[in-house]
């Protein structure tokens with residue numbers, strides 16, 4: 144077994160514990176940069192990048208320095224809470240909470256069946272182990288109805304990727320000759336390692352180019368060689384035109400496509416009818432500029448594309464997810480340095496096995512993608528009178544009342560459930576609608592990790608050890624779910640004692656015992672995370688018990704990619720290789736390279752039957768064929784502006800940071816608008832403005848900026864959270880974007896919201 148006694152801290156000063164640096168990671172976005180922190184008691188007093196971190200190499204952005212606002216927020220929960228009939232909450236002890244929550248969920252299951260229970264969440268930007276443990280509770284209750292935030296951003300993309308690749312793809316931006324950012328502002332939102340460093344490198348290198356497709360002149364657009372200032376919501380026209388030009392000018396990689404893709408002739412046939420000049424006009428980009436951009440991409444040895452919310456949350460979003468992929472596939476930019484590729488994963492965020500075969504949600508009729516119900520349909524389903532509607536919900540590490548469309552509807556939905564429980568570190572907007580709230584230890588108080596890693600040819604993984612004891616009254620999710628599963632009786636019949644004894648005996652004995660148990664009782668694998676926590680976990684160092692679930696991932700990864708795991712420096716065969724990977728992960732505070740591929744392996748990672756890329760998706764080709772009939776403008780006289788509701792900015796981090804004091808500037812999160820619009824509306828910089836949408840009304844501070852296109856306005860995400868610095872009634876700072884959105888404004892295929900494209904009216908408020 145591993146010995147973790149050493150290595151807790153990177154450098155030690157015996158005399159003064161406040162001078163010791165502890166290695167962990169920033170949890171504020173999916174980059175999860177490795178950091179080192181100093182502590183004074185429970186306060187995180189200093190933060191710096193960890194130069195030896197395998198992925199981030201010392202890089203951080205300005206937000207990491209302020210993670211103490213997450214760790215020591217006033218809003219932290221310190222006891223399980225139970226709602227009383229008068230609506231107030233009382234503190235209850237853990238035994239009471241576990242038995243009443245288990246009983247409450249079991250009662251709904253007994254009355255309505257396990258299909259009426261729903262699990263929402265399972266992890267945020269820095270924490271995915273709760274999802275692993277949460278799946279044990281789902282198994283114990285027979286829960287199959289699931290959703291999380293991915294079903295309001297990435298399910299259109301995964302619908303497309305399932306059909307084209309049966310795999311998730313990612314670009315190698317650090318190497319790409321041409322990097323394309325489509326509705327994505329990596330300067331602020333990151334999404335790949337050392338984002339700003341990479342962006343600056345590309346900008347400084349004459350042999351490389353950056354294409355940014357964004358209506359706003361973002362910080363990233365400022366660094367671009369080709370900034371295509373697309374009219375909001377018209378990316379489908381722009382990308383269709385780009386592809387049409389590629390065919391028209393013979394820029395496509397014909398031989399490569401013959402070898403590696405299917406369906407190209409169907410694609411060619413549809414795009415030969417695209418009216419390039421007309422589409423250029425509709426998206427507001429000069430035709431010659433479109434042609435130049437297409438030629439630049441075609442000249443390059445490698446093109447990598449990153450799409451994000453700018454197109455995932457707007458008109459034709461699923462189609463645009465397809466078009467950008469069709470574009471780089473047509474250029475043959477797959478599976479070589481700087482290009483796109485599928486990649487390995489320690490635990491899949493998406494499982495494409497059921498692509499195309501998933502039955503619709505019986506309540507709303509909406510598509511279920513990768514097992515996830517569209518976020519925009521959850522509240523409608525619950526509030527319907529359909530007999531199969533969801534009756535009870537577990538929400539874990541998610542704040543859907545705040546983060547999903549039409550907050551008020553979600554609030555009503557939560558209240559109409561027969562039973563609800565929220566597992567979170569803070570008393571969130573969602574917790575305030577739940578019957579029970581269970582307080583989790585923070586991400587600095589337990590073993591944690593994320594499954595975001597999407598690297599190719601190298602992929603990396605970092606298991607973080609706790610740097611603080613759990614805050615009094617809190618428990619890590621591993622322990623919460625273990626107790627729930629036990630209370631539900633699901634561990635009965637599993638020889639926990641025997642497995643524990645085997646874990647004490649050693650690696651070989653444990654492997655044998657676990658595999659044997661899993662072979663004879665399918666609950667062992669189904670409840671795997673909790674079984675591992677209860678057995679192997681007891682032999683792991685104090686605080687690291689919750690990492691036990693990763694043993695299974697390490698074994699599975701070693702089994703799936705033995706050569707690549709060995710190429711990454713891990714030794715052995717079969718289960719021994721899995722153990723050596725697990726031990727490396729457990730003992731390395733800088734993260735670990737866990738797979739190392741050759742570029743030529745990239746086709747092996749495709750899940751398509753012939754390991755070729757499937758280019759023709761009939762539904763989407765039909766949408767392209769009919770695009771000329773589609774509108775390019777969704778505004779009206781009543782709502783003449785396009786509001787992007789939820790922009791990433793310097794100090795925003797979803798709803799992870801509740802204390803508004805963490806923001807260094809723009810304390811309320813201003814509404815950005817162009818100087819032309821400001822002057823025609825009589826709005827000065829810093830003035831108050833009223834924003835009205837079909838969904839609601841809000842008041843914000845105005846920021847007049849020439850980075851905005853006329854007719855386009857933007858509000859930040861992550862504001863409008865309740866927080867009370869003194870511990871009394873919470874005060875709300877800034878606008879909660881989803882007080883302005885509606886659940887019906889969404890993509891017809893994936894059901895993902897059009898939050899970047901909300902019709903709005905803006906008015907000056909008399910001072």
Ligand SMILES: Nc1nc2c(c(=O)[nH]1)N[C@H]1C(S)=C(S)[C@@H](COP(=O)(O)OP(=O)(O)OC[C@H]3O[C@@H](n4cnc5c(=O)[nH]c(N)nc54)[C@H](O)[C@@H]3O)O[C@H]1N2
Pocket residue numbers: 172173296325326327328329331332333334356357358359361373374375376377378451452453454457787789790791792793794795796797860861899900
């Ligand atoms: N600082 C910070 N970083 C974060 C987060 C955070 O809260 N704060 N959250 C993380 C999460 S969960 C996510 S999903 C990512 C999201 O990261 P991004 O998607 O990069 O972030 P956004 O700012 O929401 O949207 C990106 C861009 O879309 C543009 N846009 C708006 N409308 C259109 C359009 O019609 N077409 C095109 N092409 N572009 C348009 C906007 O101008 C904006 O620049 O960020 C992650 N990183």
Ligand SMILES: Nc1nc2c(c(=O)[nH]1)N[C@H]1C(S)=C(S)[C@@H](COP(=O)(O)OP(=O)(O)OC[C@H]3O[C@@H](n4cnc5c(=O)[nH]c(N)nc54)[C@H](O)[C@@H]3O)O[C@H]1N2
Pocket residue numbers: 266267268270273291292293295296452539540541542543545546547548566567568569571583584585586620788789790796797798799860880881884898
């Ligand atoms: N209008 C609009 N809405 C949006 C967006 C937008 O751009 N516009 N962006 C959307 C996007 S892309 C996303 S990803 C979602 C994000 O929204 P959510 O999925 O709701 O996720 P987060 O805000 O990241 O918050 C996760 C929760 O985890 C809690 N938490 C933190 N650490 C722990 C822990 O260790 N254990 C537990 N149990 N809980 C913990 C936090 O307190 C928080 O309540 O918001 C979406 N909502």
Ligand code: SF4
Pocket residue numbers: 169170171172173174175176202203204205206207333
């Ligand atoms: S917010 Fe994201 S990019 Fe910035 S330090 Fe944290 S993890 Fe890294």
Ligand SMILES: [Mo]
Pocket residue numbers: 292296
């Ligand atoms: Mo997100």
